[in-house]
Amino acid sequence: EAQVTQNPRYLITVTGKKLTVTCSQNMNHEYMSWYRQDPGLGLRQIYYSMNVEVTDKGDVPEGYKVSRKEKRNFPLILESPSPNQTSLYFCASTSLSGNQETQYFGPGTRLLVL
Amino acid sequence: QKEVEQNSGPLSVPEGAIASLNCTYSDRGSQSFFWYRQYSGKSPELIMSIYSNGDKEDGRFTAQLNKASQYVSLLIRDSQPSDSATYLCAANPGGFKTIFGAGTRLFVKA
Numbered sequence: 001e002a003q004v005t006q007n008p009r010y011l012i013t014v015t016g017k018k019l020t021v022t023c024s025q026n027m028n029h030e031y032m033s034w035y036r037q038d039p040g041l042g043l044r045q046i047y048y049s050m051n052v053e054v055t056d057k058g059d060v061p062e063g064y065k066v067s068r069k070e071k072r073n074f075p076l077i078l079e080s081p082s083p084n085q086t087s088l089y090f091c092a093s094t095s096l097s098g099n100q101e102t103q104y105f106g107p108g109t110r111l112l113v114l
Numbered sequence: 115q116k117e118v119e120q121n122s123g124p125l126s127v128p129e130g131a132i133a134s135l136n137c138t139y140s141d142r143g144s145q146s147f148f149w150y151r152q153y154s155g156k157s158p159e160l161i162m163s164i165y166s167n168g169d170k171e172d173g174r175f176t177a178q179l180n181k182a183s184q185y186v187s188l189l190i191r192d193s194q195p196s197d198s199a200t201y202l203c204a205a206n207p208g209g210f211k212t213i214f215g216a217g218t219r220l221f222v223k224a
Contacts, residue, residue: 031210040122042202042216043158050210058211090157101148105157 002027004093006106013081014114021076021109023091029102031094032074033058034066036087037108043090049074081113116141116207120215129224133190137203137215140184144213146206147179149188152217153199162188193222 004025013019025032033048035058045058049068063085065077078085091106117140127133139147146165150158164170164177164186176189186205190197200217207213 033210033212035214040216043204043214045212045214048210048212056209059213101146101160101163103160105159108157 002104004091004104004106006089006091006109008109009107010110012112012114015082016080019078019081019111021078021089021091021111023074023076023106024072025074025093025104026072027093027095027104028071029093029095030071031096032068033092033094034064034074034076035090035092036060036085037090038087046076046089081111083113085111086113087111116144116205116213118203118205118213118215120201120203120218122216122218124219124221126221126223127193129193129195129222131193131222133193133197133220133222135188135190135201135203135218135220137186137188138184139186139203139205139213141205141207141213142181142184144205144207147177147186148204148206148212149175149177149186150202150204151197151199152202158202190220193220195222195224198222 030051034046035043044060047066049055089109094103149162152158162177164179170177174191178187202217203215
């Protein structure tokens with residue numbers, strides 16, 4: 001079954017305590033992305049990766065880091081979380097074949113930074 | 115700032131009617147456009163992508179793109195209560211960046 005998994009699903013943490021949200025896909029997709037979703041603002045892209053070791057900034061990269069050492073994994077790192085990073089985070093995995101795009105989102109990670 | 119604008123709604127239509135969802139984008143260089151459906155508490159799911167001017171049909175869904183007017187729409191024919199969700203419009207302004215609108219809430223009344 002094609003899927004994107006994220007862990008943890010829920011996390012409460014305190015300001016400044018480093019955390020990592022993992023994302024893994026089993027479809028051998030080249031392209032992966034992280035988004036945050038906030039009420040009234042929709043989804044905003046944080047970082048994306050076109051393939052192993054190739055990443056680039058999205059619209060709101062400040063305060064986040066990513067890495068893509070393996071094709072299947074794309075972790076999101078918050079080195080020093082702040083309350084304004086409280087949000088719902090989604091990882092997505094995409095393949096492009098001709099003009100046909102196939103995309104799967106993970107189940108989401110709800111983060112609260114106190 | 116590249117933007118994608120949607121009416122937040124809610125848009126309410128009776129069962130069996132056509133629901134029309136609209137979206138405008140600011141970056142004329144955008145080449146790819148997408149519609150997602152998101153049920154409450156769930157992840158977004160890609161339902162349509164469109165790259166060329168005109169219409170693209172997939173089952174009950176039709177996406178329409180007018181690059182001259184920087185306008186994208188999604189029509190849902192024979193709307194069902196199960197279509198009640200938030201619909202997100204997105205544009206690709208270049209590379210692999212994706213800009214989303216804030217979404218339109220659709221209610222289909224039985």
